[in-house]
Amino acid sequence: MNLLKITDLQTHFVFHDIDNYRREARALNKVNLNLNRGEILGIVGETGAGKSLTAQSICGLLRPPAKVVGGSVLFLGKELLSLAEEDLNDIRGAEIGMVVQNPKSSLDPLTRIGDQLVRIHQTHTASAVSVARSKAIAMMHAVGIPDPEKRFSAWPHELSGGMAQRVLIAMALMNEPKLLIADEPTTGLDVTVQAQILELLKDLVRRFEMGTIIITHDLGIVAHYCDKVAVMFAGEIVEYGTVTDIFRRPGHPYTKQLLASTPEKLKLNEAGSLGGQPPDLFNLPEGCLSQDRCSLASDQCRTPPPVITLETGQTVRCHFALQ
């Protein structure tokens, strides 16, 4: 059984505009994903492609006007989308750990970090404060926070960005989740800290055998730390497969463009850039969503592209995947 199985997940923003017209932005269009234990999946894509929205949909963190309108999210065979709030609360933070964006503002500013760790443990287990405390200190040690006994009573504003990120990861891991979702875990950190955090994450994933989703727009991170990668564009997964396959032989034109736009080994000037804009989510084009930005686009692209599985096992949503 898959740890996480997402089928045809659709999330829309539905609201009424100032003239009371019903407006609908189709932000996630039939997302399909599978994740096994001990596997690291990277979700990449440009801003607005729906990466974070996918994570929020999984955890039930959507706020109106965002709404899941279709599909299913199976976590260990349980349908998360139809779960009652209380049952979902038993899973969130316990079996699913989430590291949300922006570490410095994701900690409650008026609670000492040790207490935040103790609290998240006590929310889900009936353990005594002393037990939770020693567990918190062990976890702070595990995520590489120096001098955890002393840092236990630090305030969030006393931490650097890297330390705050470590605390957030420690919080997500406090209850030894089976699934970890890290939404841009290293954005805004400098490169050496970035590498430390990701090495740490990878190490912890191996140790706890968690399934992990890392959301990022940094292809370098995906290449280094992930096993599988899903490329998102305009709320669709356009390509999905193992990192080796996709980086060696990208099947979708968008993935090719994305890979070609990475500055590599001092050849900065040769990095291409993607022209154009992502499509208007209120008014998606018929057929392939990336047709306006694709050099291969032809009349065929006005019909919805099939999802083609290549012999390597990667799936590509494109008419020309086999060429």
Next chain:
Amino acid sequence: MPPSVTHQFTWPRRTANRVRGLSRLSPTAAAGVVIIVCFGVLALFSEWFMTHDPVSSYPNRILQGPSFEHWFGTDGNGMDIFSRVIYGAKFGFGIAIPAVIIAVLIGIPVGLIAGYRGGALDEILMRIFDGLRVFPSIILALAVVAATGQSLLNVVLVLGFLDSPVFARLVRAEVLALRSSNFVESAIAAGNPTWRILFFHLLPNTIQGAMAQTAVRAAWAVRISATLAFLGIGIQAPTPEWGAMIRQGAEFMVTGQWWVAIFPGIALIFLVFGLNLLGDGIQDILDPRRRASK
């Protein structure tokens, strides 16, 4: 060899910090603190300061002017005004503090829930509270106290309830700004039920503005309760309440016995003034921008 100083007196650290903290207050806020502390001492230990029993009358000393025996004179019942003014501080605080506590206990949870839930619930709660704010508060308080029966308890309950929208609005505005913040999202993702998010995460982060308002709202409660008593609603003479005393003294003003109304009036003005200064002071302390500009 000079004798070494073996023991030098130093203030305990916390006391020293507190004293320094007080001196950092602006002069007006410090004046507010001093006024409130004085009235607080008077209210708590009024027995120590009163020269006479505030409600026993001396039938042969009716309407005497200030003298050595009766410092503030006597009123129309022959009661000692000095003692009555001091005893009246008990009513000032005894009404204002519970009224503000009730307002906080109603207003803050409502503001939290309305701001966090939003939508129809928010609209309904806020429109009800707007409705309360539409009426001039004295008239509404008058009507409600007159309808529910004239007792001190009713005055306190009505004032607390009428004042709760102030706190609800303040907290709601803060919650609106914070409810989509990262740490709230992260708390939801950690599996916290809504009540824990409201009271463990949002409440401590939104309560500052409301706390700054408490002193100002206490001043309001003192003023309104005195007004009600002046109008003959709620507390009745001969109870030594300032509003009721001013009412009794008002009729003697025209015949020249000014001391009956003036002294409770001055006490009332000082208490309200002091509470307002204190409110400003709290705001100065809590607001880092105002603190930095000093």
